[in-house]
Structure formats: structure tokens, C-alpha cells
Amino acid sequence: xxxxxxxxxxxxxxxxxxxxxxxxxxxxxxxxxxxxxxxxxxxxxxxxxxxxxxxxxxxxxxxxxxxxxxxxxxxxxxxxxxxxxxxxxxxxxxxxxxxxxxxxxxxxxxxxxxxxxxxxxxxxxxxxxxxxxxxxxxxxxxxxxxxxxxxxxxxxxxxxxxxxxxxxxxxxxxxxxxxxxxxxxxxxxx
Numbered sequence: 001x002x003x004x005x006x007x008x009x010x011x012x013x014x015x016x017x018x019x020x021x022x023x024x025x026x027x028x029x030x031x032x033x034x035x036x037x038x039x040x041x042x043x044x045x046x047x048x049x050x051x052x053x054x055x056x057x058x059x060x061x062x063x064x065x066x067x068x069x070x071x072x073x074x075x076x077x078x079x080x081x082x083x084x085x086x087x088x089x090x091x092x093x094x095x096x097x098x099x100x101x102x103x104x105x106x107x108x109x110x111x112x113x114x115x116x117x118x119x120x121x122x123x124x125x126x127x128x129x130x131x132x133x134x135x136x137x138x139x140x141x142x143x144x145x146x147x148x149x150x151x152x153x154x155x156x157x158x159x160x161x162x163x164x165x166x167x168x169x170x171x172x173x174x175x176x177x178x179x180x181x182x183x184x185x186x187x188x189x190x
Contacts, residue, residue, distance in 0.1 A: 119144060119159070119161065119175065120141050120161065120178065120180050121141065122141050122142060122143065123140060123141065123142075124140070124141050124180070125139070125140060125141075126138070126139055126140075126141055126161070126163060126178045126179060126180055127139070127178070127179040128163060128171065128173045128177065128178055128179075129177065136179060137165065138165075138166070139163035139165050139171065140163060140164050140165075141161055141162070141163055142162050142164050142170070143161075143162040144160065144161055144162060145159075145160050145162065145172070146158065147160060158174060159174070159175045160172045160174060160175070161173055161175060163178075
């Protein structure tokens with residue numbers, strides 16, 4: 001077996017280093033440092049791949065969600081445009097719109113008499129009985145509503161008066177459970 005000059009020089013250097021224990025210790029320490037650095041780079045590479053995979057998965061999920069949202073927007077836009085076309089095709093005339101507007105205005109007006117009783121006017125003062133303090137307390141009428149009685153007569157409804165107390169709290173009572181200004185003037189409050 002023949003060695004060239006470079007191999008012989010390297011062999012001589014190694015033999016010289018082997019005779020010096022501090023140099024050997026330094027080489028061992030250097031070798032361990034390189035091994036640790038190599039391990040750290042491998043771990044870093046694994047972490048980097050893990051993070052990269054995580055970002056890819058999140059990106060793919062966000063792309064899928066974005067696609068779904070875009071599809072929903074497209075569906076809603078198409079529905080809205082079709083609804084606009086239908087509304088234009090129906091073309092309510094001006095008189096019908098005026099009638100609808102008038103009906104809405106009349107809905108807030110005082111109601112006609114119910115079974116011979118006149119509803120108190122909006123903003124008038126009435127007394128309602130509060131069981132918590134067992135007293136009749138003054139409230140202001142702010143509106144009305146009717147509730148289906150669900151009895152034998154499908155056209156029979158219960159009429160409620162919506163009232164507000166001095167502190168601004170809303171309440172509602174059946175018409176029969178309210179005393180009007182006229183009743184207050186006659187001294188009927190208890």
C-alpha cells in the first residue's frame with residue numbers, strides 16, 4: 001500500500017497531536033461541540049418542518065373557509081338580485097304605497113271602542129295595581145296590543161295597554177285591570 005505525501009503529512013500531524021493530551025482533549029471537545037451543533041440543527045430542521053406543515057394546514061383550512069364564504073356571498077347576492085328583479089316586476093304603484101303608509105300611521109292611532117269600553121288615549125295617565133306593594137300606581141299609556149285568546153272564538157282577542165311608570169319602566173295590563181283618569185277623579189282608587 002502506497003501513501004502520497006499529503007496522506008503522510010496528515011498522519012504525521014495526527015501522531016504528533018496524539019502525543020499531546022491537551023490537544024486530544026481539545027479535539028474531543030471540538031468533536032462533541034460539532035455533534036451537539038449538528039443535533040441542534042437537526043432538531044431545528046424538524047421544528048421548522050413542523051411549523052411549516054402547521055402553517056400549510058392552517059392556510060389550507062383558511063382557503064377552504066374563504067371558498068365557502070365566497071360561495072355564500074355569491075348565493076346571497078344572486079338571491080338579492082333576483083328579489084330586486086321580482087320587486088321591480090311587481091312594481092307596486094304609488095297609490096298602493098300611499099295606502100300602506102297610511103295603514104302604518106293608523107296602526108299607532110287610538111283603537112276603536114272594545115266591547116263598549118273606550119281605550120285610554122296615548123300619553124294619558126292611568127292607574128294599575130302592583131301586587132308587590134299592593135297599591136294602585138300612576139302610569140302613562142304608551143301603546144296597545146292585542147293577543148289572540150285561543151278560546152272557542154278565533155276572532156276574540158285580549159287587549160293589553162302598554163304603560164310606562166315614572167322611572168321609565170314598561171309594563172302591560174289587560175284593559176279590565178286599568179283605572180282611567182275618570183275613575184281617578186271619582187275617588188275609586190283603593
